[in-house]
Amino acid sequence: RKEVEQDPGPFNVPEGATVAFNCTYSNSASQSFFWYRQDCRKEPKLLMSVYSSGNEDGRFTAQLNRASQYISLLIRDSKLSDSATYLCVTKAAGNKLTFGGGTRVLVKP
Amino acid sequence: DARVTQTPRHKVTEMGQEVTMRCQPILGHNTVFWYRQTMMQGLELLAYFRNRAPLDDSGMPKDRFSAEMPDATLATLKIQPSEPRDSAVYFCASGSRPLEDTQYFGPGTRLTVL
Numbered sequence: 657r658k659e660v661e662q663d664p665g666p667f668n669v670p671e672g673a674t675v676a677f678n679c680t681y682s683n684s685a686s687q688s689f690f691w692y693r694q695d696c697r698k699e700p701k702l703l704m705s706v707y708s709s710g711n712e713d714g715r716f717t718a719q720l721n722r723a724s725q726y727i728s729l730l731i732r733d734s735k736l737s738d739s740a741t742y743l744c745v746t747k748a749a750g751n752k753l754t755f756g757g758g759t760r761v762l763v764k765p
Numbered sequence: 766d767a768r769v770t771q772t773p774r775h776k777v778t779e780m781g782q783e784v785t786m787r788c789q790p791i792l793g794h795n796t797v798f799w800y801r802q803t804m805m806q807g808l809e810l811l812a813y814f815r816n817r818a819p820l821d822d823s824g825m826p827k828d829r830f831s832a833e834m835p836d837a838t839l840a841t842l843k844i845q846p847s848e849p850r851d852s853a854v855y856f857c858a859s860g861s862r863p864l865e866d867t868q869y870f871g872p873g874t875r876l877t878v879l
Contacts, residue, residue: 700856
């Protein structure tokens with residue numbers, strides 16, 4: 657079992673709709689959490705950090721549930737440019753990031 | 766706009782050959798990471814350095830892989846001898862305290878071993 661699990665998708669989303677997906681993590685010592693975005697044949701890029709109180713960045717909302725050990729990402733008013741793979745990432749003590757396998761999102765006109 | 770650079774971007778080689786991949790971290794970043802990405806395994810950490818010293822290479826097959834930082838502006842990842850199962854995209858990333866949580870990835874080296 658992987659340390660960070662994600663539904664691989666794809667999530668097919670009509671343009672303008674809302675999409676949400678989760679990831680679960682098994683390491684209870686995880687201290688920091690992130691969402692990275694990876695476009696096809698490109699490198700991963702930090703989308704946003706995830707804070708215990710939940711946080712928003714424009715159309716993106718991230719939530720953390722430590723008790724159940726899951727993280728969620730919600731995208732409102734989806735744009736075609738939101739089509740990408742979203743990687744859930746955790747960090748325990750030290751500097752090692754642990755990446756999930758990614759959730760693929762396809763926004764269609 | 767500072768970026769991590771990697772060379773080569775693509776490499777096709779035959780089994781048994783030595784492969785060297787290079788990475789130039791963002792100037793001033795003191796932490797460098799090497800990752801491998803495949804469809805089956807996703808993104809895996811191979812090794813990382815802080816201030817040029819190797820901190821963790823537990824994810825790296827020791828018999829054929831080696832990672833070094835000859836200086837602060839260059840990190841290398843070598844595979845000798847290469848095998849078809851090494852075919853993957855190899856990413857280098859760099860980070861800087863106090864924001865080491867944020868890692869900036871290079872464009873990757875797409876390696877194919879025939």
